[in-house]
Amino acid sequence: MNSVVCISQVPDTEARIKIAASGRQIDEAGIKFIVSPYDEYALEAAIRLREAKGGEVTVLSFGPDRVAQALRECLARGATKAVHVKGDLTELDSLAIAKVLAAAIREVPHDVILFGKLGVGTDNSLVGPMVAELLGYPQVNVVTHLEPGDGKVTVHREIEGAEEVIESSLPVILTAQKGLNEPRYASLKGIMAAKKIPIDTKSPADLGLSDGDLEAKVKVTTLELPPEKQGGRKIEGTDPAAAAAEILRYIKEEAKAL
């Protein structure tokens, strides 16, 4: 069973976000980039599929030079092939990214194609299902359990207040949720082995996509920091009864929740 895992590289979840001079992007200077946390669950799931059923695990990322580092990390953890589509994402939208990924996926063996349920940063949850549509494959989003079968997979999908059990034919697109597995760390052996695997590097043009194909439908006009929230009132040193009374007053009079 061959898998492809789409990896997005994102600013560290604790990074202090600054706005670039353009006023439309973040300032990347000094920011540490990591593999988007949900993509780690996707990668782990693919490695486990390989352990159970054999096949390749191809990691795929579209982005600038720095994403090669993220791909190396994934190879060290157990991916067997890596594809880097080089390009600047700053003026692109999810659909353009999906078009590039779909074209790249067509060129590698694939039965299960995994994504994160959300790219931490864009916070969109769009790319996976868009790729599914472009390739004409079924999709299951927010997957918490994955069981490979013969020519099919059985997965659990998390929805509000319930869980669905879904069976899908292959190829299929799955987006990974926390809880799907516990991602492993890279071993020293893995890190050494990864150094020998070449990263297949190409451009969107190599995949037959023109600038026109990638014209963004969703354009960022401004990016701003959130209004600095001033901590409100703080009460200290009151006895529990008085504290409870003040909270109750707030709930009733200000939040109007009672």
Add this chain to the structure above:
Amino acid sequence: MSAVLVVCEIRDGKLKKTSREALSIGRKLAGQSGGELQAVAFGPDASSAAEEAGKLGATKLYAVSHESLKAYSTEAITSALAQTIAEANPAIVLLGGSSDGRDLAPRIAARLNAGVASDVTSLEWADGKLRARRPVYSGRAFATVEVHSSPAFATCRPNAFPAEESGGGASQVVEIAWEPVEIKARLIESRTPQTGELMISEADIIVSGGRGLKEADNFSIIRDLANALGGAVGASRATVDAGWIDHQHQVGQTGRVVGPNLYIAAGISGAIQHLAGMSSSKHIIAINKDPEAAIFRVADLGVVGDLFTILPALTEEVKKAKA
């Protein structure tokens, strides 16, 4: 001219709250674009939404009443919605930020080569385009985006748009005759959890507990207050990882992003990943014994003190106030 189509979900015979919210902002957009507000619903009871959708301002309800659409299926609903859009010709298509709405929006948009503004907290129609504001980088920044496609799609963040009735009469029902398509991902079983607890993504009030609770059993203190207030129980990741409570309750970057009217955080330090999930709540109360806790920076009312004495006292007060 520029109609707004809202995808509606029906649950237990009623419109979901996320659909009611989408209809409400949809009505405002229709006012700005000068178009009509349309709704679409799927499944055998689709036309039953006409009354409620009408009250929220939809003049027309497209009903794709095919029996096979009773349960959600990405492939089937995408096809049915594509057909509806071809007939209704909207300039804007809105979906609620529910699990199904967020599954469907990117799929249908890719089919129509259109753009989606995802998880938006405000929307306007300006210069013939849909303009949206949305939190990015887990709420560490806000982006304003414009959608340059027709139709333009958006999913609405739950609780960001208040549901407001306009007092209209029932929508006019237009039946859409749709032919089933091949389904490759099939729903085998739907499991609802044992508990009848209110889900945090839909709650107006959330009471959340963190590691300050010390042990799993003490979540009863949080539960008691949540029950007294008619709210849902939330949790920090530390408590979920410790196995004190199920992941469904986790608020934050790797949990759920919530925006209730009232969020009460007890024994939660306020790590950036937790704040990412709750800082857009309208009213925030924090109870923490550490006066320096980061949670106080986002709290409207911060109480420095011991949750083990304050919360039970508060629960009693709430019960008295409600009696």
